[in-house]
Amino acid sequence: MRTLPEPFTAWFAGRGWAPRAHQLALLAAARRGDSALLVAPTGGGKTLAGFLPSLIDLHGQPRDGLHTLYISPLKALAVDIARNLTQPVEEMGLPIRIETRTGDTPQNRRTRQRENPPNFLLTTPESLALLLTLPDAGSFFGGLAAVVVDEIHAIAGTKRGDQLALGLARLGTLAPGARRVGLSATVAHPDPLRRYLSPTGGIDDVALVVGEGGAEPRLDILLPEGRLPWGGHMGLASMPEVYRRIREAGVTIVFVNTRAQAELCFQALWKMNDDNLPIGLHHGSLTVEQRRKVEAAMAAGRLRAVVATASLDLGIDWGAVDQVVQVGAPKGVARLLQRIGRANHRMDEASQAVLVPANRFEVIECTAARQAIAAHELDGDPPRPGGLDVLAQHILAVAVAGPFRPDDLYAEVTRAAPYAALPRRDFDDALRFVEDGGYALQSYDRFRKLFRDAQSYIHVKTTAVARQLRMNLGTIVETPLMKVRLRGGGVLGEVEEWFVSTLTQGDCFIFAGQLLRFEGLDTTACLVTRGGEGEPRVPAYAGSRMPLTTYLAARVRAILADPKAWKALPAPVQEWLRLQQKQSEMPPRDGLLVETFPRGEKWFLVAYCFEGRLAHQSLGMLVTKRMEKLGMAPLGYLATDYVLAAWCAFEPVGVERLFEEDILGEELEEWMAESSMLRRTFRNIATIAGLIEKNHPGQEKSGRQMTMNADLIYDVLRKHEPDHILLRATRQEAAAGLTDVARIGLILARARAGGIRHRALDRVSPLAVPALIEEGREWVAGGAEDALLAEAEALVADATLGTDAFNEVLATVTEAIPPRGDRDRARRPRDKKARYNRFIRSAPKHLGSPDR
Numbered sequence: 016m017r018t019l020p021e022p023f024t025a026w027f028a029g030r031g032w033a034p035r036a037h038q039l040a041l042l043a044a045a046r047r048g049d050s051a052l053l054v055a056p057t058g059g060g061k062t063l064a065g066f067l068p069s070l071i072d073l074h075g076q077p078r079d080g081l082h083t084l085y086i087s088p089l090k091a092l093a094v095d096i097a098r099n100l101t102q103p104v105e106e107m108g109l110p111i112r113i114e115t116r117t118g119d120t121p122q123n124r125r126t127r128q129r130e131n132p133p134n135f136l137l138t139t140p141e142s143l144a145l146l147l148t149l150p151d152a153g154s155f156f157g158g159l160a161a162v163v164v165d166e167i168h169a170i171a172g173t174k175r176g177d178q179l180a181l182g183l184a185r186l187g188t189l190a191p192g193a194r195r196v197g198l199s200a201t202v203a204h205p206d207p208l209r210r211y212l213s214p215t216g217g218i219d220d221v222a223l224v225v226g227e228g229g230a231e232p233r234l235d236i237l238l239p240e241g242r243l244p245w246g247g248h249m250g251l252a253s254m255p256e257v258y259r260r261i262r263e264a265g266v267t268i269v270f271v272n273t274r275a276q277a278e279l280c281f282q283a284l285w286k287m288n289d290d291n292l293p294i295g296l297h298h299g300s301l302t303v304e305q306r307r308k309v310e311a312a313m314a315a316g317r318l319r320a321v322v323a324t325a326s327l328d329l330g331i332d333w334g335a336v337d338q339v340v341q342v343g344a345p346k347g348v349a350r351l352l353q354r355i356g357r358a359n360h361r362m363d364e365a366s367q368a369v370l371v372p373a374n375r376f377e378v379i380e381c382t383a384a385r386q387a388i389a390a391h392e393l394d395g396d397p398p399r400p401g402g403l404d405v406l407a408q409h410i411l412a413v414a415v416a417g418p419f420r421p422d423d424l425y426a427e428v429t430r431a432a433p434y435a436a437l438p439r440r441d442f443d444d445a446l447r448f449v450e451d452g453g454y455a456l457q458s459y460d461r462f463r464k465l466f467r468d469a470q471s472y473i474h475v476k477t478t479a480v481a482r483q484l485r486m487n488l489g490t491i492v493e494t495p496l497m498k499v500r501l502r503g504g505g506v507l508g509e510v511e512e513w514f515v516s517t518l519t520q521g522d523c524f525i526f527a528g529q530l531l532r533f534e535g536l537d538t539t540a541c542l543v544t545r546g547g548e549g550e551p552r553v554p555a556y557a558g559s560r561m562p563l564t565t566y567l568a569a570r571v572r573a574i575l576a577d578p579k580a581w582k583a584l585p586a587p588v589q590e591w592l593r594l595q596q597k598q599s600e601m602p603p604r605d606g607l608l609v610e611t612f613p614r615g616e617k618w619f620l621v622a623y624c625f626e627g628r629l630a631h632q633s634l635g636m637l638v639t640k641r642m643e644k645l646g647m648a649p650l651g652y653l654a655t656d657y658v659l660a661a662w663c664a665f666e667p668v669g670v671e672r673l674f675e676e677d678i679l680g681e682e683l684e685e686w687m688a689e690s691s692m693l694r695r696t697f698r699n700i701a702t703i704a705g706l707i708e709k710n711h712p713g714q715e716k717s718g719r720q721m722t723m724n725a726d727l728i729y730d731v732l733r734k735h736e737p738d739h740i741l742l743r744a745t746r747q748e749a750a751a752g753l754t755d756v757a758r759i760g761l762i763l764a765r766a767r768a769g770g771i772r773h774r775a776l777d778r779v780s781p782l783a784v785p786a787l788i789e790e791g792r793e794w795v796a797g798g799a800e801d802a803l804l805a806e807a808e809a810l811v812a813d814a815t816l817g818t819d820a821f822n823e824v825l826a827t828v829t830e831a832i833p834p835r836g837d838r839d840r841a842r843r844p845r846d847k848k849a850r851y852n853r854f855i856r857s858a859p860k861h862l863g864s865p866d867r
Contacts, residue, residue, distance in 0.1 A: 018042065020074055022107040023067075037226035038064040041196065042071070044222045045161070050195040052167070052209050054202045055226025057356030057366075061198045062096055063103075065163040066135070070109060072160065073134055077110045081132040083161045084186075086143060086179065088169050090117040093137040096165070100135070111135060116142050119303070129155065140170065140179040141489045147185050148415045148485060159190035164212065167197035168349065171211045172398035174490035174703065177405040180211060180431040185413065187214045188427050195221070200356055201349035203395035203566075211398060211432040230365040232355050234385045236378065236585075237340075237371045243378070243587040246785035249276055250342040250373035254283040257340055260369060262290060265337040266313070267320040270354045272343045274298045274324055275553040278525045280342055281322040285528070295321040296528040300496075300554075301508040305527065338367040344380035345370070346656070347564040348387045348394045355388075374785060376571075376657050378588050380563070383570035386583070394566030401433030403744040405490055407445045407704040412488065414449075414465055415481040418472040421446060444740040446473070449705070455736035456728075462706070487708045492699045499526055500540040507531075507543075510554040515541045523547025526554060563627035563656040565758060569604075571657070572625050576604040591781050599780040606769025607762065609670050610783060612776040617650060617662045620670065621783040624659055630758035631659040637682045637759070638673050645672065653786065660786040670773045676763045679756065697745045698725035704741055 018039060019027070027034060037055050044051040045068030055061050069083040087093040097115045104111050114133040116125065118141065128136070132155060138146075146152060162183065170176040186193060195212045202208060209221040237260070239252040250271075261267045261284070269284075271277045281296045288294065295309040295318050312318045316335055339358045345351035351370075358366040370381040387394070406428065413419055425442050428434050447453055450473075452462030464480045465473050475481055496509040507527040518524070518533040518541075525531070532547035574580045578596075581589045595601060602608040602623035609622045622638075624631055631654030639649040639661055648664035667673070701707045707724055732739045774780075779787055 020071060022074065022109070023071065026103060026107050034067075035060055035064070035226065037061075037224050038067055040222075040224045041065065042068050044224070045072075045194060048192075048194060049222050050212055050214065050220060051222040051224055052197040052199075052202075052205060052212055053224045053226065054199055054205060055224075057200045057353075059200075059226045061200070061226070062099065062165070065165070065196045065198050066100060069135070069161050070104070070107075070111065073111050074107075074109055078134075078158075079131075080134070080158045081136055081155065082134045082159070083136075083163060084143070084156075084159060085135065085137040085163045085165065087137065087139060087165045088175065089166075090119060090139055092165065093117060093139060097135075097137050113137070116146070118142065140175050140182065141491075143182045144178055144409075144412060144488055145485060147182055148412045148481070148488070150416060152416050153189050156186055156189045159186065159193045161194050161196065162186060163196045163198065165198045167208055167211070168199045168202050168395065171208055174402050174405055176211075176398065177401040177431075177433050178409070178490050180401065180433050181405065181409040181428065183212075183214075184427050184431040187430060197221075201352050201393055201395070203349060203393040204397045207397045207432070210435075213432065214430065216430050216432055216435045232352075232358075232366040232368055232388065234355070234388065235369045236381050236385070237369050238378070238585055243585065244374045245591075246374050246788035249279055250371050251279060251283050253342070253371045253373075254280065255287060257342065257369075257371060258284055258287050260338065260340060261292065261294070261320045264319075266316070266318065266335050267338050267340055268336055268354075268357050269320055269322045269340045269342060271322065271324060272346065274300055276343065277322050277324050278528065278553050281528050282525055282530075284320070284322065292319040293317060294319060297321050297323040299324065300510065301527055302506055305508065338369065340369045340371060342371045343373050344377040344563075344656075345384050345567075346380075347567055348384055348392065349564075351384050352388060352393070375588050375591050376655075376785060378585060379571050379574055380567065380656075382583050383567055383574055387567065387570060392566075394564040398433060400436065401431065402490075402700075402703070402748065403441060403445055403740055404700040404704040406434065406437070406442070407449050407740070408484075408488070408490075410446055410449045411464060411475070411480075411484050411705055414473055414475045415484050418468070418474050420472060424473075441740070441743075444743075448740050452706075453732075453736055453739050455732055455739065464705075483708055484705065487702075487705065490703050492702050498540040499531070500537075500542055502534055502542050502544050506540070510541065514554045521547075522552065523549055524552040524554060563625075565626065565761065568625040568627065568656075572602060572604050575602050594781040598778075599774045599776060599782070600772065602782075603769055603772065605765055606772060607674060607766035608772045608774070609674070610774045610776055610780055611667045611670065612779055612783075613666075614662075614779060614787070617664070618647075618666045619779070619783070619787065620661045620663070620667045620673075621780075621786055622659045622674070623657065623782065624762045625657055626758040626762050627755070628654050628656045630755040630762065631655065633755055634759050634762065635659050635661060637678045640682045640685065641673055641678060642667070645669065655786060658783070658786045660783070671771050674763055674766045674771060676760070676767060678763065679759065683756070693745060693749055694726055694729055696749045697729045697741065700741055700744050700748065701725055701728065704744070706741060 019034065035055075037053055038060055041051055041053055041064045053061055053064055055064070066083065066085075073082055085093065085096065087096065093115050094117075097113050101113055104113065112133040113135040114124075114128060115137045116128060117139055120142075129149070129151065146155065149155065164170070164179070170179055183195065191214070195214065197208055197212045199208070205223055206218055209218040209223060210216060213221045237253060237256050239256060241252075244252055257269065257280075261269075269280060271280055277296060277298045281294070284294055293312070295312060297306055297309045309318070309321055313321055336358050339355055341351065341354060345354075355366045355368040358368060370385065372378040372381045409428070410424065413424060421443070425437075425439060428442065429437055444453075446465075450463070450465040450467075451457040452459060456462045464476055466476055467473055497512050497515050498509055499507045501507065507529070510526065515533075515536070520533060520535055522533045523530060523546075524533065526543075529545060530547055530551055531543040531545060534542045534544055536542065574584075575592070578592075578601075581592055584592075592601065599610055600608065602625070607622060607624065609620060611618060611620050613619075624634065635652035635654050638659065639652050642649040642661065642663055646665065647667055650662050650664060652659065652661035654660075698707065702709060702725075706728065732742055736742075
């Protein structure tokens with residue numbers, strides 16, 4: 016305690032606390048002038064540790080102006096930290112002014128902050144980028160002493176992280192003496208994050224401080240009553256058990272993986288809410304006002320539960336949360352730990368969490384995640400190289416702030432870790448693009464944004480260019496959205512344009528926790544009224560699925576390949592795996608199992624890849640293209656997190672040729688050239704780089720207008736300048752990101768090293784049943800639900816060879832056919848008796864009577 020000044024010693028003692036070792040370690044690093052990365056459990060006082068050196072510094076030497084800049088990935092987190100930090104500052108009587116600056120900050124306060132900066136400014140990467148474009152950025156940030164980056168693991172490796180890294184490099188030029196602090200509870204690769212924080216791009220000047228471990232979380236796996244579903248991913252069958260957990264606890268956060276799932280789970284909970292418990296809904300498509308209302312109610316203790324997506328993943332301190340319920344498999348260990356940490360938010364008390372798998376594969380994934388947490392192992396990919404589109408935006412932003420020399424800016428940019436290996440050619444090409452659009456576009460005046468003076472300084476061309484840059488700054492490119500407005504009322508939120516285009520008047524859908532009837536469109540919104548008839552649909556959102564991490568996928572493969580590990584699984588899952596072992600074989604830990612079998616008039620191929628939905632989707636494109644070349648007449652394919660399934664007109668033979676590593680050569684190039692994916696990727700790249708501007712004074716372009724502009728420019732560049740910097744960026748992002756080529760490479764390398772096990776079966780295998788149920792949902796629409804029902808029943812009956820088939824069918828039908836939505840359009844059978852009769856009529860003869 017002698018290391019702290021008196022007000023701090025008294026403040027800690029007044030609460031019965033003592034400074035933790037990692038808090039004192041950060042203080043010691045600051046006294047040496049070193050930057051630091053702190054990795055400590057949730058509830059361990061990370062935020063106080065990050066600010067403590069600044070608080071002590073300003074206590075000893077009060078001064079005006081900006082001292083410490085705090086950067087958070089979430090606006091709500093910045094506001095929450097400001098509130099929590101204000102309390103000890105006021106209680107110790109420290110002469111420190113704390114303010115936030117986000118997109119929600121009123122203009123008059125922003126003006127005042129520029130004229131009279133607070134000591135602590137809490138902001139986001141986007142707001143920092145905007146501040147750095149101001150002509151007085153040098154004086155505003157000139158006295159900066161510290162930068163604190165919270166939840167650094169959630170930013171580094173993303174385009175927002177690239178933007179922030181460039182912003183940190185700029186701050187390094189404006190305030191070279193400022194030290195940096197990174198805070199996180201879940202870090203799998205500390206050295207890349209130390210490099211990310213470093214002012215020089217190395218790691219030696221960034222200390223690594225690891226906090227002592229907290230109490231081990233208590234993790235339960237909750238299964239539905241009755242039979243465990245074979246397929247389906249919504250987890251609705253477990254909602255009665257989830258509701259009971261909510262009723263028995265004080266406050267619960269129910270995390271789900273998608274916004275559509277949030278809406279469905281919220282509706283299911285409300286239908287059984289006979290106790291009238293206050294339950295809220297929170298996801299990114301709701302209006303800011305609705306989200307803030309839920310956040311305020313949670314902070315005030317007025318809610319018993321909230322159903323949320325990743326919108327509430329990060330660090331908001333709600334100490335009263337008793338438990339976290341994760342519906343659906345977690346997809347990553349670090350992500351799960353982040354969510355578990357919302358319960359208690361106290362380091363010395365165990366967080367209570369419940370995993371609710373939606374089907375049998377998810378039971379295995381949840382088991383793998385629980386084992387990884389018990390073993391204190393984390394997952395996550397190291398940060399990737401920085402995006403060229405973000406670089407182009409940054410170059411223009413620097414020019415807006417003031418003139419620069421290219422050599423000086425290149426040296427500064429390469430001090431940012433994501434751009435440390437940036438070739439000078441790429442920098443010069445990005446600069447040339449911002450300057451005049453490049454060779455193919457230089458004749459168009461609208462693309463001329465910079466000019467050079469006689470001393471080789473780069474200047475922004477006009478004030479209009481600066482204004483446009485500030486209006487379009489940022490790296491988040493939203494899929495075209497349309498507001499949902501109650502007729503005669505307010506806006507409920509936004510859904511994607513494509514979803515609205517599929518609606519006809521009278522259709523109903525679930526959104527914002529309400530049943531809504533589509534009435535039509537006006538110039539700016541989708542008009543709805545409350546209520547409606549028929550089975551409702553659920554809006555789904557592009558990119559809303561979380562990919563399964565490579566690490567967790569490897570653990571799932573290890574469990575499947577080791578029968579001794581099955582003891583940790585529930586009895587129905589063990590039975591399922593034993594049936595698979597009897598009828599076919601288990602997927603190997605190293606290598607690839609591929610099954611082929613006839614079904615109806617089609618042949619199916621199921622490959623157990625376990626590398627996540629995104630990689631499997633891309634691999635499916637390549638495999639079906641090769642199937643076509645080999646004369647198998649592919650008819651379609653689907654991807655889940657666990658398997659790739661394709662169906663074709665002729666029996667697949669020579670299966671090994673479908674998974675040769677050279678598939679990443681010619682087939683990949685052909686697919687990328689033909690696919691519309693490159694056009695979509697180019698549109699996002701062009702928007703971030705500033706080629707296409709969404710926001711203009713007094714107007715906003717529609718998604719359709721932006722797509723049309725992007726397509727025209729894309730075709731011009733492909734024809735006249737195929738090596739344009741934005742086309743290179745597009746190909747780079749498509750290959751490394753959207754197609755997940757690296758993970759496809761892992762699948763193919765594993766298949767080559769461990770061998771491909773091809774099992775030619777006469778019927779569907781137990782492990783393939785979930786994938787074929789998903790395949791049925793691909794084509795089901797309108798009145799075809801009976802066909803899907805019969806198919807699902809027959810699949811389970813076929814796979815189980817009569818083992819308790821009728822009960823399995825009921826469970827499968829109940830879970831595998833959700834309400835209509837994105838690709839999930841089958842209606843639930845309403846009449847159980849009719850469902851039973853259909854089962855009897857369609858049951859194979861070997862099943863005998865339903866009593867068997």
